[in-house]
Amino acid sequence: MQNELISDANLVSNYIKGDECALEVLIYRHKQKIYSFIYSKVFDKDLAEDIFQDTFIKVIRTLKQGSYNEEGKFLPWVMRIAHNLVIDFFRKSNRMPKFDNAGEFSIFSVLSDSSLNAEKAIIKEQVESDVRRLVEELPNDQKEVLLMRMYNDMSFKEISERTGVSINTALGRMRYALINLRKIIEKHNIVLTN
Numbered sequence: 001m002q003n004e005l006i007s008d009a010n011l012v013s014n015y016i017k018g019d020e021c022a023l024e025v026l027i028y029r030h031k032q033k034i035y036s037f038i039y040s041k042v043f044d045k046d047l048a049e050d051i052f053q054d055t056f057i058k059v060i061r062t063l064k065q066g067s068y069n070e071e072g073k074f075l076p077w078v079m080r081i082a083h084n085l086v087i088d089f090f091r092k093s094n095r096m097p098k099f100d101n102a103g104e105f106s107i108f109s110v111l112s113d114s115s116l117n118a119e120k121a122i123i124k125e126q127v128e129s130d131v132r133r134l135v136e137e138l139p140n141d142q143k144e145v146l147l148m149r150m151y152n153d154m155s156f157k158e159i160s161e162r163t164g165v166s167i168n169t170a171l172g173r174m175r176y177a178l179i180n181l182r183k184i185i186e187k188h189n190i191v192l193t194n
Contacts, residue, residue, distance in 0.1 A: 006022075008026060008029075011025055012063065016063055016066070016068070023060065026074065030074075030075055034052060034055065034078055035048060035049075037082060038051045038052055038055075038082050038086060041083075041086045051085050055078060055081050055082045055085055056078075058081050058085070059078055087136075087140075090140065134184050135147070137180075137184050138177055138180055138181065138184075142174075142176050142177035143177065144163065144173075145159055145163070145170050145174045145177060146173075146177040146178075146181075149174055156171055
């Protein structure tokens with residue numbers, strides 16, 4: 001098939017110039033890889049299909065706006081969009097609660113808030129936002145357990161029931177999450193003391 005000879009970059013360029021068929025070729029060319037990636041994160045065919053559709057809606061919107069500038073890196077760019085949409089899904093679903101909604105329990109609730117002066121409050125906020133960013137770098141299964149444990153104050157038994165894994169697996173994921181957090185902290189040279 002002649003389309004196989006056209007590079008992704010040329011197809012993107014043709015699509016931007018108005019050739020609607022060019023996008024079909026791109027989707028057909030990469031569908032399996034992108035869909036498999038999404039499915040490997042969510043383990044649900046319908047959901048993977050939805051996120052796949054949303055990914056290409058975002059791709060089309062970006063291309064139509066003329067804000068695509070990933071020369072020759074079409075597939076990694078699309079994979080990044082898909083990855084972000086998967087994370088958004090987990091944030092919105094109960095499986096990975098969003099940090100801001102978990103007000104009743106905070107990793108820093110051990111610090112007595114009433115005694116914090118303005119400067120300490122600013123430092124505390126900065127540390128919390130640093131921790132949130134670091135947690136985002138963890139693999140999804142570890143992040144999920146850490147969030148349930150630290151922010152939702154769930155027992156490992158509850159985490160096991162919610163995620164469908166054994167208590168030992170949940171404990172293991174928590175352990176690896178903490179080990180990986182330490183590695184990330186060292187990598188970024190972040191000081192988490194106040």
